[in-house]
Amino acid sequence: MGRLTGGDPSLLRRINSAVVLRALRGTDRPPTLTFTDLVAATGLSRPTVEGVVDGLLETGLVTEAADEPGDTRRGRPARRFRFRAEAGHLLGVEIGAHRIATVLSDLTGHFVGTATRTVEETASADERLEQVRGTVSDVLRHGEVTRASLRAVGVGSPGTVQADGVVRLSTALPGWTGLPLADRLRRSFRCPVLVENDANAAVLGEHWKGAAVGSGDVVFVLAGLSPGAGSLIGGRLHRGFGGAAGEIGALHLLGREARPEHLLSTTGEPLHPLDEAAVARVFALASGGDEQAAEAVRRFGGRLLHDVAALVLALDPELVVIGGWAAGLDGVLEPLRTELARYCLHPPRVALSVLGDAAIPTGALRLALDHVEEQLFAVESAG
Amino acid sequence: MGRLTGGDPSLLRRINSAVVLRALRGTDRPPTLTFTDLVAATGLSRPTVEGVVDGLLETGLVTEAADEPGDTRRGRPARRFRFRAEAGHLLGVEIGAHRIATVLSDLTGHFVGTATRTVEETASADERLEQVRGTVSDVLRHGEVTRASLRAVGVGSPGTVQADGVVRLSTALPGWTGLPLADRLRRSFRCPVLVENDANAAVLGEHWKGAAVGSGDVVFVLAGLSPGAGSLIGGRLHRGFGGAAGEIGALHLLGREARPEHLLSTTGEPLHPLDEAAVARVFALASGGDEQAAEAVRRFGGRLLHDVAALVLALDPELVVIGGWAAGLDGVLEPLRTELARYCLHPPRVALSVLGDAAIPTGALRLALDHVEEQLFAVESAG
Structure with a gap:
């Protein structure tokens, strides 16, 4: 006090x-x-x-x-x-490459509704924001909540995000780099809008309601073609000096042979198109006995292991949570566990995401809830 | 208050x-x-x-x-x-593979003396501790300070160190793993003894009196054959959940070709013996125009770059300080700066250690000073 x-x-x-x-x-x-x-x-x-x-x-x-x-x-x-x-409501929004997902809650954080829409990976920033507005309208209508009842909106999206809600750099979404995302969204809401990197939002979500409940030192790995990570240190989000902490995906740029289109190739030629469906096909071929596909899957697993090991050695967390779509592929988790235990001085627990697709919108909602709780309940901040 | x-x-x-x-x-x-x-x-x-x-x-x-x-x-x-x-004095001690170094200060942290002794890399734990006692006697005698005047002793040493001062794991020093180092040293002193990983001590030293004054988000890389790192986040030491944060040297174990004896070989055979003198010879050959040595130096630099990049991507610091003996070799710093700027979303400043050999004992002294200041001056801790 x-x-x-x-x-x-x-x-x-x-x-x-x-x-x-x-x-x-x-x-x-x-x-x-x-x-x-x-x-x-x-x-x-x-x-x-x-x-x-x-x-x-x-x-x-x-x-x-x-x-x-x-x-x-x-x-x-x-x-x-x-x-x-x-008396008020909060919204968590994931703005991703392929989908927009929202979670609506009351002032205690209890969910009152969700809504999801798909969006083209190639959609422009304006088109993507239009889908965000549509998904928000969906969740408010289904939950019978008025827009005026919203007290705060949290957003998780790919890229590094500055404190003022401007996307500093996002390679995943067209037109996202340099976008004043928080400002653009504030036009649709009369309440504060808080924007966070998607993996950072996800670690907040897993810590609140998922695999990391009770763990304050957590690395959440958003495993996809190029992994990113969000970290809690002592229960608090570690954003880094420039908001880029955990962007481990760039590590493979140092070794050009490790780009995903080569890693996952079964023909010697770069894999094209390079998307989730193509990767799933390679994994399916591998479990069907295709030797080249199995080799590609081993290379992909090696790359993920290497990136996760780098995060673990740098940060020494208590727990690593593997999320993102690659976490759903067979044979991703076990080798990771085994190899981390071999090479890390202090191997962390490794768990799969409990929230799955809901990790990012749930964490975005937690951001909004933190903001409102700070206003309503925090004695320290009243000064 | x-x-x-x-x-x-x-x-x-x-x-x-x-x-x-x-x-x-x-x-x-x-x-x-x-x-x-x-x-x-x-x-x-x-x-x-x-x-x-x-x-x-x-x-x-x-x-x-x-x-x-x-x-x-x-x-x-x-x-x-x-x-x-x-009215009282503080001691900072580095216990390294090749040398023991001490710094003695008064209660305001002003140095009143230093002393250094060399020690064999192969010395047993008892022999090494005997050299520590000798070096401490030297510095007290030269500074005309009695042992009873010591209020706290800080120690920096290779390995991961538990909160109770037991060395959890040290691959660099024989007999160090499992050693209750703080307890063993307390027999020689009547004051508190605080033990810390050497790279962690070094980042405290550079933050206090060296390259990182004024920077609260710093990674100090102790560059040698196998780099280790100490990090400040928001001005505070980041030890990690198990005290192993920054032990990035283990990363190369994932790719066996990257072991230093191969990296630095000019003959195709593993470099043997593998020590600082051998490495310096390879660097000298390279600057003399030897092609194989130049290639070995490039491999060594690539390994260092990769480890530093992993730390930077995971932590996103404001500043990277390169210390340790490899920092003194020509041609180590510039490629690191250039490549980090190319591959990191938010490239940090990169600086050489200002304290050099003194970084670890200076940081160990800062640990001791923090402890005493907490006792004497901290109003918060008086409760």
């Missing part, structure tokens, strides 16, 4: 309000509490609690609960209050 | 004492201050300051300064006090 000397009464009111609201939100489902409960939970005086609750009733964040039937016998029942999780 | 409610008078005294001592230490050289100066500097009452100073005079951490000649004309001059930087 900050220093309360100096006596700024409006600051004190905001802190007290955050303390009461935090008690009313609870840790899982919001409880229903009386003034007496709130005095006990917060350590504030009863008049202070009454004043704060009056203010919170006005904002709509708190509501008076209906009398419980059993209470009526003992004269006038104590007034009871609860946090209105439905 | 912590919450002062609850009224623990001894806690309050310790906090006030730390506040007064911090004012007396100053930021560079300790100033000489009157009671009036101290009241102004600390915001404490005059009686409180007087009581605290009396206590500090007793501990020997503060002394009363002699009257300044100019003051005598105006009756009794005000009493003046200064921090006794010489």
